[in-house]
Amino acid sequence: MTIHEPLTELPASPTKPGTPASGGGLAIRGLHKVLGGRTIIDNLDLSVKEGELVSLLGPSGCGKTTTLRMIAGFLEPDSGSIEVEGQEVSHLGAENRPSAMVFQNYALWPHMTVAKNVGFPLKLRKMSKAEIKDRVEAVLELVSLLHHRDSKPARISGGEQQRVALARALVQEPKLLLLDEPLSNLDAKLRVKVREDIRKIQQELGITTVIVTHDQEEAMSMSDRIAVMNAGRIEQYSTPEALYARPETEFVATFIGSMNRIEGSLNNGLIATGPDILGIRPEDVILADAPFAGAVPATVERVVPRGHFQEVYVRRADAQLRSFVSGEPMRPGQQLYAGIRKAMTFRDGRLVAEAGASL
Amino acid sequence: MAVTTASRTRRPLTLGSIVRGAVVGLFVVLMVVFILGPLLWLGVRAFAGNWTFPNLLPDDWTLRWWQVVVNDGALGIAVQNSLFFAPLTVLVSAIICLPAAYAFARFDFPGRRFFLISLFATNAFPKMGLFVTLAALFYALNLMNTVLGILVVHVLGTVVFMTWIPAAAFAAVPRNLEEAARDAGASTLRVFASVTLPMALPGIIVAAVMSFLASFDEAQGTYLVGAPAFMTMPTQMYSLVLNYPTQVAAVFSILLAIPSVALMLAAHKHILGGQLAEGFQIK
DSSP states (O other): OSSSSSOEOOOOSSTTTTTTSSSSSEEEEEEEEEEEEEEEEEEEEEEEEETTTEEEEEOTTSSSHHHHHHHHHHSOOEEEEEEETTTEEEEOOOGOOOOOOOOOOOOOTTOOOOHHHHHHHHHTOOHHHHHHHHHHHHHHHHHHTTTTTTTTTGGOHHHHHHHHHHHHTTTTTOOOOEEEEETTSSSHHHHHHHHHHHHHHHHTTTTTTEEEEHHHHHHHHSSEEEEEEETTTTEEEEEEEHHHHOOSSSSHHHHHOOOEEEEEETTTEEEEEEEEEEEEGGGGGGESSSSOOOHHHHHHEEEESSSSSSSEEESSOOOOOEEOSSSSOOTOOOOEEEEEEEEEEEEEEEEEEEEEEEO | OOEEEEEHHHHHOHHHHHHHHHHHHHHHHHHHIOOOOHHHHHHHHBBOOOOOOOSSSOSBBBBBHHHHHHHHHHHHHHHHHHHHHHHHHHHHHHHHHHHHHHHHHHHOOOOHHHHHHHTTHHHHHHHHHHHHHHHHHHHHHHTOOOOOOHHHHHHHHHHHHHHHHHHHHHHOOOHHHHHHHHHHTHHHHIHHHHHHHHHHHHHHHHHHHHHHHHHOOOOHHHHHHHHTTOHHHHHHHHHHHHOHHHHHHHHHHHHHHHHHHHHHHHHHHHHHSSSSGGGGOOO
């Protein structure tokens, strides 16, 4: 059994953002925006296939909301093109774009009832009263809010307000649905339910969707693909699984999931000092009572119960490591063996090698 | 004193609670003496015949003074004039000031702060001084004793209310509610009519009520520019106080107060019942 496999050079990233979407969907090319002398969006390319749900994920200030507002038409890009279903929209105002947006705080009009809120876009389209009524009821049915048809937004709960905002966007039958931090104002339990509702409705209607979020769990659980943004650029654009398993940059590796970040390199299962950055997922730190190949003695320093698993900090001779383990509760001071199953090596912020040890 | 006695039954008497009780008591007494008292006196006075000194109530009661007011043609015309000028002032003021208020709230133009502050100019100087210079100007422009001249004086007095309060109301409408309407497909004008205006309406109503009252109570400028051709209720009060028994002035004061009180009550209901009072949370 080999403990340490030779470092393997990674091939170039297979997903290239900005390749034009075939037929429908959204295609952004060379989007650039400078605000107050600061480059907010730096030559950004992004393509979303028809019916796909894509998340723009990143820390606050990374430009994800700015990008969304430019797609929606509230902000004019300095340069670049935005195409929705093959139609160039960047010269159009928000009112003439085929997209509909759900705002972070829902932006329901407080002086109108739920039905009036949802019916307003249809009223603007000069539909007959009867048709508006039918469509509003159909979409309220879809988000299961028909019973709140005549309530004012202030009288219903946050989760319900969120669904009204979604209904108001869906009733427009947009070619592109935009959601700005749709779950950030909901409590944790509701968040899980609403994100599943949104995903279900999105898949049922097959509507091309872009979601802005800073919550990686939210992005991972809902998206077909995720564009991780940092400082106005897309760091990586791939499926949730690929983002976690093969982060292309140190930023992505740190932002998605947890990671032990250690300066050095891996040599025969041991960490040696060096100029590179090692990234080790906590679940790749294996703990056992008995020695095993690649393992070295370690001491438990701290245990943080996390419900169905424990976060365990262990001290080895070469480094402190964090591990996620389930099973028997551990206690500080406990002596055991810790081995590293897999590690990523980053140089200048980019992934250069992946080392795996079959344990 | 009643306040301190009551507090003794609930908790031990401390110096703090005595002082607090005394302050509250004093405040109540002052309110009664200086606000309720004169109103009460006014109400009684309007129905009083003879009222000799030591008596707490009038010697006899009469409706004579009401007849004097109702039958006096000049007073009737004053009421008419007031009811003509006040709504017209509100309308003209709204037409002029509301667009300005919206601009102050939504656009950042050069000199914005300067213009906003300078609106106070009419209120910063002694009113009479302003009106005297205004009168000089009006003579030159042939605006003395004209409807237009009085209207200008009245509108001037309402500019601050009609600009500042609606500007604050417009500014308080969250931008993303307007953006949501645009996103739904509404034109700029439609966004204003369907979202901005209805949401700012409580503030605009307050401004309109205050402007109405300001115009209704305006006396100095109206007297200077309009008398004797146009007498409104407040300017008529001056001659009443001088030429009639005090009871007539009392009757007239009550008449003058009726529209104000009615308006305040109506507006109060609207404002407190509006969406601003619903505590709708918007970040």
